[in-house]
């Protein structure tokens with residue numbers, strides 16, 4: 251068969267063995283979001299350091315396609331050490347760089363779901379947004 | 388001669404009518420088009436007919452005295468007669484209005500008939516396998532009118548529970564709206580039986596035939612449907628044209644749904660008088676090229692034979708069903724392989740449908756992944772999405788093999 255372009259080993263590895271999967275005992279904030287077209291769903295828990303600004307720990311849970319779940323797993327490894335403002339500055343290119351593969355246009359929403367959930371979670375925590383669930387629609 | 392002994396199709400010959408099937412989708416990857424439930428490919432004769440219209444007699448219809456307008460008007464009106472004949476509507480063009488698609492046909496009746504006829508205490512009976520085209524439309528009309536919507540259950544093996552239908556359809560029922568062929572399960576519903584049930588209780592019977600007209604002989608009068616809707620683009624025709632069949636006396640009694648030019652006979656500042664059937668339901672400039680293209684699509688399908696197309700699909704789908712379910716990790720939803728229309732919606736254990744269809748796409752195999760506009764049915768099935776392969780007259784067993792190989796590749800890639 252032709253080697254799959256979108257499903258490189260790294261993505262499959264994160265999908266099969268997700269890092270930081272589960273819940274945090276004492277998250278500073280937690281937020282959930284979905285990709286209605288696919289039925290992907292992701293909840294992100296974030297715990298901040300004492301400075302109230304630096305991300306210390308992240309956990310996620312959810313279900314959906316390999317792209318959405320692998321992206322969440324990778325993000326959960328990248329975020330600790332970053333500040334909330336750094337998180338909020340991330341954009342789709344950062345996510346695509348992180349995934350390291352070409353994502354077809356129809357699947358971008360799957361790829362960015364975790365990032366959007368984390369960003370919305372941060373903005374709700376900071377009182378700048380009022381939202382129950384994030385949706386990539 | 389029945390469908391069972393219909394002569395096999397000469398698929399190689401048919402494929403020549405569809406040059407798109409020869410294209411590649413990536414270096415050295417042949418297209419395997421298995422998304423016919425979403426939209427079918429268009430044969431040369433249809434493309435040619437539409438080009439000829441634009442090249443030689445493009446004009447608005449019903450309003451010009453000039454030659455081009457006359458030619459266009461005649462061709463456009465004839466298309467209605469041809470479609471009427473194709474579905475067994477003996478009233479001819481007066482019983483066939485062109486719309487944009489199945490969805491619009493549904494909305495015409497829901498607004499024109501539903502808004503004025505439905506009220507609190509009235510019930511509309513649908514099925515759990517309705518497409519959103521029917522489900523959302525009747526749900527919203529019910530909200531506006533205070534009527535209630537009920538859903539005939541789907542059994543575990545993908546059939547309608549007819550006992551439940553008999554329970555739900557009562558003298559309070561004003562409308563029964565049923566999908567003829569399910570676009571997700573591939574079930575062929577017993578529409579004549581349901582028509583009788585509806586009529587026993589003086590309810591009207593609406594059939595969503597979007598997935599039936601393309602692949603089997605349909606006779607609206609034998610079914611005794613009051614309304615019947617379908618789309619051009621799923622039956623070798625162009626996008627932008629759909630059909631609403633309605634029994635003449637019902638269409639006569641109904642007010643139009645859209646107002647404007649063409650649908651009127653006489654207008655003063657105070658009043659308007661509606662045009663004759665079916666133009667009363669075709670406000671504004673209609674899909675002229677598309678309507679004429681639909682005529683060509685009907686000619687094309689009939690030149691091959693609806694019996695033969697049905698039989699071809701049945702053979703292909705049975706083969707696909709058997710090959711896919713050879714593996715225990717594949718679940719195909721709906722009735723068994725020898726009792727369904729030409730589509731399979733399946734789940735590959737452990738691989739999300741979007742990943743399946745992505746990997747299939749890398750192999751050139753075009754399928755659809757998602758809820759196929761039947762979200763509530765997917766809730767009943769207990770999955771958020773499925774992968775659907777849907778076949779048509781030009782598909783081959785080799786293409787089914789390509790599908791199965793691509794599914795094997797997905798399984799292998801995701802194997803732990």
Ligand SMILES: Cc1ncc(COP(=O)(O)O)c(C=O)c1O
Nearest residue numbers: 488489490518520570597598618
């Ligand atoms: C059963 C069924 N009903 C209705 C529709 C809607 O057709 P259209 O999008 O052409 O209005 C479809 C196609 O998607 C269908 O499969």
